């Protein structure tokens with residue numbers, strides 16, 4: 341009998357537990373901090389073939405024959421020699437194609453692209469080359485083909501056209517190719533058709549249809565994916581590549597501007613950083629350089645945020661102090677920073693402003709933020725940063741300076757650097773955290789008690805790296821969404837947040853998870869992408885307090901795995917509530933919009949849901965829509981709204997107030 345009673349009691353308690361309602365109180369009249377336009381943004385680095393072989397739409401690898409192995413990416417046949425006195429000072433190599441010496445033999449060369457060349461049926465491709473006649477005799481002809489050499493088809497060529505080289509002077513030649521078939525792994529083949537020798541340099545192939553039609557342009561689907569995130573800020577060009585494995589190979593913005601033909605090749609550390617994913621042909625052409633980054637920022641509506649070297653080479657890779665610039669020798673680095681501001685904002689009569697105008701953008705790019713250093717640490721970082729701060733403040737007092745808190749989200753380096761950043765009075769401190777699930781689950785309240793008087797926070801690189809599941813999957817995205825409620829609640833000090841890394845080629849990645857994956861023809865937006873998009877589209881204008889039993893909803897004990905935040909949007913009189921149910925149970929939730937006056941009626945709105953049946957589910961090139969936000973209308977009467985949240989679900993409620 342006793343047992344039976346106990347069972348009934350348990351059952352009863354169970355039922356009442358399940359029926360427990362999580363009441364979230366939103367204080368509609370306690371408008372909090374303004375949410376910065378920069379709040380949710382993007383961080384771009386040329387890792388995972390994000391730039392060359394990715395966003396940068398150039399389809400030819402090693403187009404200027406400047407890779408250390410000059411013919412890497414190329415096959416040559418017949419009579420081809422390498423020369424090094426070409427027309428572009430910083431890229432002196434080119435090839436000379438001459439008669440093979442027998443009428444049945446052929447001379448030419450073939451480029452493999454980046455994991456092949458992706459060609460789409462009916463699309464136009466602009467082939468261009470700098471060329472001259474190198475011997476005696478009249479004009480010479482080359483045949484330019486896009487080929488598929490793997491298939492059983494009778495002819496390799498998908499399409500081809502002849503180009504006549506008619507001058508002994510170096511000149512740029514162009515032609516348009518169009519293929520009747522789609523081929524993800526085509527190659528570019530060039531035959532010499534005449535007896536007369538020709539010299540070829542900067543051999544290039546771009547889709548005509550690039551993002552906004554720029555000739556030195558970007559891959560349209562990838563740039564569109566960025567624009568579709570409505571990013572508030574765009575941080576570039578890294579990451580570790582800013583620092584360089586050695587200072588020689590740091591990202592040098594001055595080499596990335598001016599005519600593309602004369603931008604020198606740089607090493608890319610992601611070529612060799614992880615020997616278990618080794619990519620010997622990964623270099624930086626600088627074709628996607630600082631001008632293009634500023635232009636892209638402008639075109640996707642994001643505030644540009646460049647990062648520059650502070651004179652410290654990558655500290656992970658260099659213990660020896662001599663790897664870095666001595667503080668007393670930093671002048672040229674500081675000048676680079678000042679010149680960059682002039683390049684972005686300066687009058688067109690200034691040296692660098694003039695170059696920007698010559699490149700096609702006389703109007704300023706309106707640079708407001710500049711980061712000095714990436715993941716730096718130790719006493720050497722503030723020592724290096726200090727003279728930059730002094731110089732930038734003196735000449736450009738309005739430019740906001742971003743310092744680093746090192747590579748870790750906590751610990752000795754982090755604890756040392758934050759007070760140092762305060763002492764140097766930087767405007768924002770960049771924090772990085774690639775952390776496992778447990779970390780994200782415990783960090784909902786991370787910023788609740790941050791010092792409000794110091795610099796603001798830029799969560800510059802973060803992603804949930806599942807423990808034992810270090811790849812994209814829904815649960816990681818859900819925990820990012822949960823964690824981001826804490827960013828949003830603390831928008832008075834968190835002014836920017838950018839997930840990382842952004843892009844990855846499915847055949848060329850070094851680091852995962854990533855936000856957008858692509859192959860040569862397709863791209864796919866991950867669940868993490870949709871989390872970022874949901875925040876960016878629904879960021880509102882001001883924070884509102886949201887509590888459960890008087891506490892912030894941060895996934896703390898007793899909060900049933902819930903994380904939540906609320907904002908209002910003054911522009912359309914809406915209240916926006918974001919809730920992540922990270923638990924494996926359905927949760928009953930009541931939203932109580934406290935403080936509404938009688939004449940302020942919530943007139944319904946919508947609920948956007950992001951969930952997956954399986955927490956390991958993810959979007960792939962084959963199944964790009966496996967996890968996608970779903971939108972439904974919701975009805976509400978009065979100021980209370982009750983709902984059930986399915987296990988492991990992220991929802992955004994947008995409720996309008998009449």
Ligand code: AHR
Pocket residue numbers: 385387578579580581714715747772801840841851
């Ligand atoms: O995003 C990948 C790398 O992670 C970045 O280059 C670096 O800043 C961080 O260590």
